[in-house]
Amino acid sequence: MKTYNWGIIGPGNIAGKFTAGLKTLENARLHSVASRSAERAAAFAGKFGYSNSFGNYRDFVSDPELDVVYIASPHSHHYEHTMLCLDNNKHVICEKAFAFNSSQVEEMINKAKQKNLFLMEALWPPFQPSYKKAHELLAGKKTGRVKYMISKFAFNSPYDPAARTFNPDLAGGSLLDIGIYPVIDALTFLGKPGSIKTSTVFAPTGVDSSIAVLFGYEDGRGASLYSSFTNDGGISTEIICEHANIKISRTRDHRQLLSVQFSNGEEEEYSFIPVSMGFNFEGEEVMKCLDKGLTESTVVPLSFSRQLINTLDEIRHNAGIIYPLEK
Template structure:
């Protein structure tokens, strides 16, 4: 079994979780890390026993034997960082949100397809065993036809105008940071909406603190989604069907199982595997794709990611959120 050499670009909190998660895969090795500063890269490398540490993203391209790059930089850098790697022929797993807007996402996809290089959004939720189980149960008709999906994600973030969550220069706000999760899960189970309506509460900096979304689908289903950085929510997802309900247990974006509520029956809990943080599930899938010579994931294709980005753009237009780095007409 081939061992894949991973590199991480951007060494913040999520990079640490990804590095720890890779240790759960017997055929994965953290081979290189890149930061804006050599000292930070060296410190990270020492912590995880990484043989190569570089102090610029460009220098990562010179490290030999890198098989795939995980991009964990801030939202606003995903576009440039991904293109840098793709143009060098390096496969990319890029953190969510994939880009700041659809124009960027389309260009990232175009370059990946032109170069024939693997590219996938790092939407780890998609690869949890609980999500696979939930999709299987819904497809089997156990809860009947899904008529409504409700999902929320929220936590309390101290107000810091310069911090990444509140700073428009860093594409801040609840929507791009955590609102993408309810939006993602609704798309996964219900497909593309026919209509989207959104309202938001904005911070003094102009980014969204609360964002409430209502979606309608051709199937007759609807969805109510919510994200906030001003309150702790239950972080849950419930699918309401004509013959019962399905709840993702635990925090839905990193679910530990499902619970079925069927008429005249006791709730049935089906636990699913959840090891560590769970980032290794997406990493394992990427390696499977690379082994098969694929340039896209069959479970999370670039078309899905692009459509999700279009939904984010539509919502931002409705709530009046535009970022300073966006030129006229790009979102």
């Protein structure tokens, strides 16, 4: 089994969780960390066990021993950091939202193809046991077709104009940060919608603090999606089928729950507790693809990331969410 040297750009909150996932993988070597500050890079490297740290991105990407980079900077910087890595011949897995609009994502995909390098959006749900179970149930005949979906991702995050999540210059707001998950679920279980309606609440900084989105489909199917920083609404997706109601949810102690109620009265319940909160699966997928010489994943194909960002653009256009970077 080949061992890969991993590097991180953006050593913040999620980079620590992703690293905990990498640590469970025998063929992942924690190689280097890049921050805007040499002190922060060294502190993160020391805390999590990376061998090298850099206070600038240029020296980090020039390292010939670095194989693959996980990008965990704010949404505003995903394009710039991904292009820098690809230009320097590094494979990339980049956090969601892949970039803040579709033209950036197109350029990232074109660059990866042109350089024959691996590129994947770091999407957590497709790899998780609760989602795999939902697909397994839907593939059976008992549930019937999916007719409607209700999905929410909401938690109280006190308003702080300095926080990444409320900062329009960092492409903050609930939609790209957490509302992306209900959108992913709708695209996964129902496909691309025919119509989109939105109702948005804006924070004083101009980003969306809450957004409700209604997807309509020509055959009468639909989805109701919601994200918010203003209440503890929780994380759940209900998939309403002809003969069953499937509910996937996450608890605060990181359990993944799935319950299904069939029209005939039967009920099933499942609880999953993956190691490292399931963050190991994405790193594992990257290295499996690299072992096979693939430049994209079949679990999170670039076509899905393209459809996702196009849909997010449409939602933002409908809601009037514009980042200063785009003006």
